[in-house]
Amino acid sequence: AMLSPGLLLLAWLPACLARHSLQLRAGAPRCYSAEELSLGHAPPHLLARAAKWEQALPVALVSSLEAAGRRKRQAGSPGGIQCQVLQPEEVLEADIHQRSISPWRYRVDTDESRYPQKLAFAECLCKGCISTKTGRETAALNSVPLTQSLLVLRRQPCSRDAAGAPTPGAFAFHAEFIRVPVGCTCVLPRSVQ
Secondary structure: OOOOHHHHHHHHHHHHHHHHHHHHHOOOOOOEOHHHOHHHOOOHHHHHHHOOHHHOHHHHOHHHHHHHHHHHHHHOOOOOOOOOOOOHHHHOOOOHHHHOOOOEEEEEEEOOOEEOOEEEEEEEOOOOEEOOOOOOEEOOOEEEEEEEEEEEEEEEEOOOOOOOOOOOOOEEEEEEEEEEEEEEEEEOOOOOO
C-alpha cells in the first residue's frame, strides 16, 4: 500500500521537531524588548529554528479554510456542525474527511500567544459512526479525534530588569508540544449501552 504525502509528513514531523525543541529549550529563555519584536511577533531566528510550519497539515490548511469560510459567509450558507446521512454517490469525489464513516470538519483555532497563531483543528461531526448499510449514524461505534503532536512557540510576558515585574511589551519564548486533532476515526464504545 502506498502512503500519502500527508501521512508521511505526519510521521516525519514529530521526530524532526523534537531535535529543534532541544535547541530551543537550552538555557533560560531570553527576554525580548518591544523594540526587538516586530509587531509582537517572535524573533525571526526563533521562527526559523522552530520548524517548517508551512509543511504541517494543521498550518497548511488554514488559508484554504479561511477562504472557504469567507465564501460561505458571502453565500449565506449555515456553518453548523451536523452528522449527515451518507450519500455514496455524492461523496465519491469528496475529500477523505467527508467520505469517512467518522466524518469531521476543520475549524481555525487562533491563539495570540502561540506561533503559529492559527492552526486547523479537526472536529468530529458525529458522536457515533455512519453505518455503511444505512448511511445513517449508529451508536454501535464512537467517533473519536486522532491527534498529532506539534511543536509550537509560546510567548510569555517577562521582566527586563531585576525587579521581576513584567516589562510592558517584553516577551520570552519557549518551545512546547501540543496535541492537535487532525482527523476522526471509529472505535468500539468503552461500555455496552
